[in-house]
Amino acid sequence: MIEHFSFAVEDADGRARAGRFGMPHGVVETPAFLAVGTLATVKALDPEDLRELGAQMILANAYHLHLRPGDELIRDLGGLHLFMGWDGPILTDSGGFQVFSLATLRTVAEDGVEFRSHVDGSLHQFTPESVMQIERNLGADVIMQFDHVIPGQSDEAAARDACERSVRWLQRCVAELNRLRAGGPPPNTTLPSRAHLPTTEFPRPTPTYPQSLFPIIQGGIYDHLRRDAARAIRDLDDWPGFGIGGLSVGESKPDMYRILESLDGELPRDRPRYLMGVGFPEDLVEGVRRGVDLFDCVAPTRMGRNGAAFSRDGRLNIKRAEYRTDPRPLDEECDCAACRRFSRAYIRHLFTADEILGLRLLSLHNVHFLVRLMRGARAAIRAGTLDAWSHEWLARYHSRPVTTE
Amino acid sequence: MIEHFSFAVEDADGRARAGRFGMPHGVVETPAFLAVGTLATVKALDPEDLRELGAQMILANAYHLHLRPGDELIRDLGGLHLFMGWDGPILTDSGGFQVFSLATLRTVAEDGVEFRSHVDGSLHQFTPESVMQIERNLGADVIMQFDHVIPGQSDEAAARDACERSVRWLQRCVAELNRLRAGGPPPNTTLPSRAHLPTTEFPRPTPTYPQSLFPIIQGGIYDHLRRDAARAIRDLDDWPGFGIGGLSVGESKPDMYRILESLDGELPRDRPRYLMGVGFPEDLVEGVRRGVDLFDCVAPTRMGRNGAAFSRDGRLNIKRAEYRTDPRPLDEECDCAACRRFSRAYIRHLFTADEILGLRLLSLHNVHFLVRLMRGARAAIRAGTLDAWSHEWLARYHSRPVTTE
Numbered sequence A, B: 001m002i003e004h005f006s007f008a009v010e011d012a013d014g015r016a017r018a019g020r021f022g023m024p025h026g027v028v029e030t031p032a033f034l035a036v037g038t039l040a041t042v043k044a045l046d047p048e049d050l051r052e053l054g055a056q057m058i059l060a061n062a063y064h065l066h067l068r069p070g071d072e073l074i075r076d077l078g079g080l081h082l083f084m085g086w087d088g089p090i091l092t093d094s095g096g097f098q099v100f101s102l103a104t105l106r107t108v109a110e111d112g113v114e115f116r117s118h119v120d121g122s123l124h125q126f127t128p129e130s131v132m133q134i135e136r137n138l139g140a141d142v143i144m145q146f147d148h149v150i151p152g153q154s155d156e157a158a159a160r161d162a163c164e165r166s167v168r169w170l171q172r173c174v175a176e177l178n179r180l181r182a183g184g185p186p187p188n189t190t191l192p193s194r195a196h197l198p199t200t201e202f203p204r205p206t207p208t209y210p211q212s213l214f215p216i217i218q219g220g221i222y223d224h225l226r227r228d229a230a231r232a233i234r235d236l237d238d239w240p241g242f243g244i245g246g247l248s249v250g251e252s253k254p255d256m257y258r259i260l261e262s263l264d265g266e267l268p269r270d271r272p273r274y275l276m277g278v279g280f281p282e283d284l285v286e287g288v289r290r291g292v293d294l295f296d297c298v299a300p301t302r303m304g305r306n307g308a309a310f311s312r313d314g315r316l317n318i319k320r321a322e323y324r325t326d327p328r329p330l331d332e333e334c335d336c337a338a339c340r341r342f343s344r345a346y347i348r349h350l351f352t353a354d355e356i357l358g359l360r361l362l363s364l365h366n367v368h369f370l371v372r373l374m375r376g377a378r379a380a381i382r383a384g385t386l387d388a389w390s391h392e393w394l395a396r397y398h399s400r401p402v403t404t405e
Helices: A047-053 A062-067 A071-076 A080-084 A096-101 A128-138 A156-182 A223-236 A253-264 A281-289 A299-305 A344-352 A356-383 A386-397 B047-053 B062-067 B071-076 B080-084 B096-101 B128-138 B156-182 B223-236 B253-264 B281-289 B299-305 B344-352 B356-383 B386-397
Strands: A006-013 A016-023 A026-030 A032-036 A058-061 A090-093 A104-108 A113-116 A123-126 A142-144 A212-214 A242-244 A273-275 A294-296 A308-311 A314-317 B006-013 B016-023 B026-030 B032-036 B058-061 B090-093 B104-108 B113-116 B123-126 B142-144 B212-214 B242-244 B273-275 B294-296 B308-311 B314-317
Touching: A006 A356, A016 A356, A026 A032, A026 A356, A032 A299, A032 A356, A047 A356, A058 A062, A058 A080, A062 A071, A062 A090, A062 A096, A062 A123, A062 A128, A071 A128, A080 A090, A080 B344, A090 A096, A096 A113, A123 A128, A128 A142, A128 A156, A156 A212, A156 A223, A223 A253, A242 A253, A253 A281, A281 A294, A281 A356, A281 A386, A299 A308, A299 A356, A308 A356, A344 A356, A344 B080, A356 A386, A356 B356, B006 B356, B016 B356, B026 B032, B026 B356, B032 B299, B032 B356, B047 B356, B058 B062, B058 B080, B062 B071, B062 B090, B062 B096, B062 B123, B062 B128, B071 B128, B080 B090, B090 B096, B096 B113, B123 B128, B128 B142, B128 B156, B156 B212, B156 B223, B223 B253, B242 B253, B253 B281, B281 B294, B281 B356, B281 B386, B299 B308, B299 B356, B308 B356, B344 B356, B356 B386
Parallel strands: A032 A058, A032 A294, A058 A090, A090 A142, A142 A212, A242 A273, A273 A294, B032 B058, B032 B294, B058 B090, B090 B142, B142 B212, B242 B273, B273 B294
Antiparallel strands: A006 A016, A016 A026, A104 A113, A113 A123, A308 A314, B006 B016, B016 B026, B104 B113, B113 B123, B308 B314
């Protein structure tokens, strides 16, 4: 694989795999959940929280960071790792999804997409080339191709068109990335001077600036389009990993699970597979069973900010009156920094009084929950007991009526 | 002094003192700044942040906690320490200031104050007796008397009236507290069950429930009223410490400093003095020079949430455009968890993008700044160099125009 990147499958159990994905900033033990730090911060959390709860890798977003604060600014400050204080692996999404979901007044052409910023209405153009420049400036370990994303219920013609365009754009991404690589690493000329401080915890930029590009498989809910895309992409290059995009965007769960199953045979088993934007607990378990290694989703932090907490027995909404006097932790089997120290009654009080600590505690608990869930799945794969483990896990998680959306 | 409370003056330098204030939940080295956790949380911070930055004691508020979530609820959950996850010393303010500043439709009588909640308009009455019951339920180490607070520019007749009423209310507080103490500690019957967790960090309620009552000296900006109040209070009992209230409420700085100087001779030197609600850096230095041992103020966290940071060279507003590309930490001489890891450019980005981490980082930095300032003052007192230290400190702090309010 590309220098500084490696993937070793340590054990398999059915379609599921336990692996080690090595990158310039560290190793991720898979299956793994990536915490989402869209704007170079995982909302309401500190990088130290993420390290403490065992998060291994963070996702950031090229679209958002290009608009605010600007990818060139981040480059000039030494890259994303240094900027956001996270020295572990980072993946940047290309912004394909955001251009097609957040931005307004889009004009899609073969060359790229013209759109207006959702922040200030300013006009921008993303092409495969410009997105590679942005992701190069940001400096994540893994960078995603620029792709054409369509709604989950699109018809076959639209899905085919977007899917085939994404493959053509992938080839332009590769050409542009090779051109950029030939120019050496981006300049890091204005690094902060911290020599006066006796700390070793500040991340240092890597001198070699290696990055690896993941292609994204599109094709909507059409098995043959997905398989065709996987084969076409697979035959283009020796990829360090594969993104599976355009799922969890409105299609049914059986459609998503079937697509994963039909892709399993088309993708090399010695490369990590990343199911983009999928991250509810039940989806993670079902995805692992179908051979997925990496996941990301805003659900744990967004739900946390809205007062919803994952627990082994399903979700709970901490704002409900029943928790007013409840001395128990959010989840009695959880050992996160929120559950070790605080009662449901206290966290409910924080939400009732609009206190910021409440947002942090629930976000922390929810990210911890998914990170720990993936550790549990990994242990079950290594023990050869994933089938029993996942059925038991899902049965208990669904055993209680969900009290919140 | 009352059992479980002690105050030892280790060194004096002019009027200033370096001391150790011992309480059931720990020792505070004075002079010290108390972080304000009005609603049982220091806004935007975690108790773990406060421990890490060296905060020794937290203030919470009887008025706010009585309204939300209710002092009886906190009592039933094992008291404030357990509720908010802080096992160090806590002081509760009585709510006198809030009743007279936040609540509406007040009716003040000799018996107490009737008012409407600023949260939901519900009708409440605070009397010296009811406030002692509330503070007993909360269970802080130090509890403040219920006092009559008036605006900073009140005339002498109003100041005398409020001041004398506060002394009468103090006597009723003592009688009620003695009655409550005779009944033993409040019930703690529903403590959280955490036996399944391998943690030792969770605070345990103290079995003896000792609390000590601080009187509050009022009297507006009138030296003789202040001195009369100090003498009257001093002669009532052997107090474990003295609160100085009704300052930093609109009067001029020279008025405040003069009052502190005139009180110095009237208060016993072997008891801590707590200047309530005062906490800008320059006020802390001037207060220490005039014999104050304890301070509290919402300024560091409120300013932090508004984007203002303390630095050795004065305040800076992180939202200003000049910091957009600034790779330096907030304060190049600071070793707080924000300055060790993040640039001004990053923190400005967090504020520009409305990211919660920005609120936490500036709040953390500002509280750390005041805690460290008081450690510096303490070291100077012990070295006998407070005069030179404080002049140098103030000259540099004021050397640059303030860029924000």
